[in-house]
Amino acid sequence: MVTQIVAGIYQLKVPIPNNPLENTNIYLIQGDKNYTLIDTGWDSNTAFNSINRQLAEVGVGLPDIGQIIITHAHFDHFGLVGRIKEISGAKIYIHDKEKEVFRTRYEVTEDFLHQVEVWFTLNGVPAEMLGAVRAPIAGFRKPLPAAPDVLLQGGETIATGKFNLQVVWTPGHSPGHICLYEPTQKILFSGDHVLPVITPNISLTPAATNNPLGDFINSLLTVKKLAVDIVLPAHENIFRDLPKRVDEIIRHHEVRSAEILKAMNRQEMTAYQIAELVTWMPEQGGIKYADLKPVAQLSAVSETLAHLKAMSVDGKVTSVTRDNIVYYKYI
Ligand SMILES: [Zn+2]
Ligand SMILES: [Zn+2]
Incomplete structure (x- = not known):
């Protein structure tokens, strides 16, 4: 189930119940003292057990996780963040614009x-x-699992030990969606922003930015400018030709x-x-x-x-x- 992408970067497939997407791809990055996770997958016991099993395959346990970076506040990406934080005490990173989405997704009010x-x-x-x-x-109403520790704006570099991940703010699919770019290996962790087959849902709702589709197209052009050899998406398969996929979308x-x-x-x-x-x-x-x-x-x-x-x-x-x-x- 675990795929090593390059030395120190692994892909784990975490099941999403009753969903045609089947899995969220989350990524484990080895550091000097601890490990970083990009996304956590859906909050279910099956998903939780699956993560534990896959981590064990590479000799890692949840207490070894020091940082969790959330690409965006959709349940298939951050669902397990509370349970993993409880065990590991990991720091949670999320974009500032996603903070409000994160909160309203849990505290659904009548208003x-x-x-x-x-x-x-x-x-x-x-x-x-x-x-x-x-x-x-x-149906999504649940107690808030964990508050974010670090609010990102885009443009920061998150040091994971061996790799330095550049935060690329890519609003569109959600207001505070981020991709992470690793320049030495030319890897883009693309979240839901760029997927190889399906196109992410771009919706105008009261929770969206003013012009989400316009933002999305601009965000596609932003990542198209990066020198990328491997795209690691949050669903479906790994792919390489980012400019071609951007043009198709x-x-x-x-x-x-x-x-x-x-x-x-x-x-x-x-x-x-x-x-x-x-x-x-x-x-x-x-x-x-x-x-x-x-x-x-x-x-x-x-x-x-x-x-x-x-x-x-x-x-x-x-x-x-x-x-x-x-x-x-x-x-
Ligand atoms: Zn999403
Ligand atoms: Zn997703």
Whole structure:
């Protein structure tokens, strides 16, 4: 299960329950006195036992972990951070902009749920669909596992002993997503920012930045400039040709934006109405909106909004609010 990438850097595959992604790839970096982990995987006993077993394969135990760097505050990346911190006392590093996401993911308040419902209503989602918002978000309610020790801004270097990891702030998939770059081996730990097959979800929500898709494209161009030999993603397989993959992902979003403009057909429409006309999950051959599960339908609306926002910033789309509903138009 453990793969040695280069001497002192290992990949562990941590299972995610009931998820087509199957695993989160987390990385173990050997230091002089202790070890560093990049991400921890989903919070489940299966995942926890799996990490312990894999660490044992290379003669390491959880008490040997001195630092945990979280690429972003999604459950498949930071879920086990509390349990690992408890055993190891490791320092937790996360980007400053992710701190709030980290907190709201655990302390889901009525206020936050209400804010999300108002947001979807404003974007044309019918009242009977709002139930799909509440169940999954409220299901995440848990006590806060551990507070971060070091808040990153991007541009820092984290010394792990043998390697020096440069923090590259890559907002888009989440506001405080970071990649880590190791310049001597030309390795990029890409988190969910760049994956070899799927494209990460880019959504405009109340918790996102103002223009997440615009930020994401800029963040792709940022990592494309780095001299990279090996990309170590948080899901799927290791790959090498980073510039080619960056270009493919940008192209994917251009195609989606074009499809959205076509669906709008110069009519005023809500994000919900547009999402209904778009084909989703192109990696899986394309799925009609009506065939998506309710939660996926809501994330399709948020993804549509990310495109509409980016196209508004580019001057291609305008919006008008009437009777508390936002309508978009292609100009
Ligand atoms: Zn993610
Ligand atoms: Zn992920």
